[in-house]
Amino acid sequence: MEEKVVATNRKAYHDYHIQETYEAGISLLGTEVKSLREGKANLRDSYAIVKNNEVFLLNCHISPYSHGNILNHDPLRTRKLLLHRKEIEKLLGQITQKGFTLIPLKIYFKDGRVKAEIGLAKGKRQYEKREAIKEKESRREIERHLRGK
Numbered sequence: 001m002e003e004k005v006v007a008t009n010r011k012a013y014h015d016y017h018i019q020e021t022y023e024a025g026i027s028l029l030g031t032e033v034k035s036l037r038e039g040k041a042n043l044r045d046s047y048a049i050v051k052n053n054e055v056f057l058l059n060c061h062i063s064p065y066s067h068g069n070i071l072n073h074d075p076l077r078t079r080k081l082l083l084h085r086k087e088i089e090k091l092l093g094q095i096t097q098k099g100f101t102l103i104p105l106k107i108y109f110k111d112g113r114v115k116a117e118i119g120l121a122k123g124k125r126q127y128e129k130r131e132a133i134k135e136k137e138s139r140r141e142i143e144r145h146l147r148g149k
Helices: 030-037 085-098 126-148
Strands: 003-008 016-026 047-051 054-058 079-082 101-110 113-123
Touching: 016 101, 030 101, 047 085, 054 085, 085 101, 085 113
Parallel strands: none
Antiparallel strands: 003 101, 016 079, 016 113, 047 054, 047 101, 054 079, 101 113
16 A cells, blocks of 8 residues: 655644544546646645535645646636545534534545545644644754754
């Protein structure tokens, strides 16, 4: 099971508390897959919604294929995520009740298929973000001192 990561959403772990992660397939066009193989995707500001018992990925930018023609895809089009019915129902329940959102964490190739890892996330407050940065810096400082000795 070879996994080649195409794009990651690095800001997601900074801005959100990730509760659970799910692996979903993505319904794509041919030129989108070719563009992903070139590594041209951006997950910043993207999110997922549940509509009519289906999950959709919005604001995910997949650049047009470099060797494409007039039939190239729209970079910001809405893409359908492929999940099992029970997973969708579980997500729908948690999103509507507890104020969670669905955030894509990474897009990758697994056994030749494009997959997206989406996380059930709750937004962090500003002071929580500052605490996380301080904690990270102190951990780095300790590592630096230990390496120095």
